[in-house]
Amino acid sequence: MAEPALADVDALAARAHAGQTDKIGVPYVEHVRAVAAGLAPFGTGLQMAGLLHDVLEDTPLTAEDLLRAGVPSAVVATVRRVTKVPGTPYEEMLAQIAGDHSAALLKIADNAHNSLPERAAQLPEAHRLRLAGRYRAARRVLWPAVGEADVRAVVGLVNPGLLAGLG
Template sequence: MNVISVREVETLADRAHAGQTDKIGVPYIEHVRAVAAGLSPFGDELVMAGLLHDLLEDTDWTAGRLRETGVPARVVEIVEAVTNQTGMTYDEKIRRITADPRATLVKIADNAHNSRPDRAARLPADKRERLAAKYRSARARLWPAADRNDVEAVIRVINPSLLAELDARY
């Protein structure tokens, strides 16, 4: 079986998320593209994982189908690591993610994009505050699980407003 390219993975993600919008009404593909862009310094494997990071929980795609399509096995493993599992709390999910350095970077990128001030400003105040607390708490566990320079590389691309928080933590 042939391994598919980043461009083919982006097309797959675009088709799979067609018609979906995020919490602020933006086409969902824009979120996964932003996550992937923040992971570009780390190579094609993480770019692919960024493009696919929400596919298993937000579409009818399965890990098996991704493998059959030619998505590299390691990319599928990373996607599975960041995917919500029934009965698993968010804290348990973060703990599982931090056990895998590559999955940790994907989740850091996802968190950074979800934490962008311009995106948060478009949410109702109560939801904005609840999510901000959730994302801050996750960062407190995700960032120490990764190399500081890698965290900085991701957030510099996706959400530079987090740089002051990063500096305060290190």
């Protein structure tokens, strides 16, 4: 089976997330597309992982389904690395992600999109403040794991306002 094109993986993500909305009511596929767009400087494989980064935890699809669909094993491995595992504390998951450059870049793009002020503003204040603290703590772990140039490349595309606090 030939490796799917980026458009094929986008269509797969759209089907997988069909009918889902994010916390502010936007079709969920728009979030994964924004994450993928932030990963463009790092190649098609990482963009594919961005499109698929939530399918294992938020849809019935499995890693085996992705492999059967022709998604490259390296892409599936990155998606698995950023997928929450029940019983694993968030801080431990972040430390594991930080040990893998591709996974860290993906999680940085995800964090940056989730931290957009216009998205956060639509959440209830208590929820917004809790998430803002969680996202700041995650950036303290993830950003040093990839280096400033890579942070600038991703965050500059997804949420440039976050760069104000960087060097």
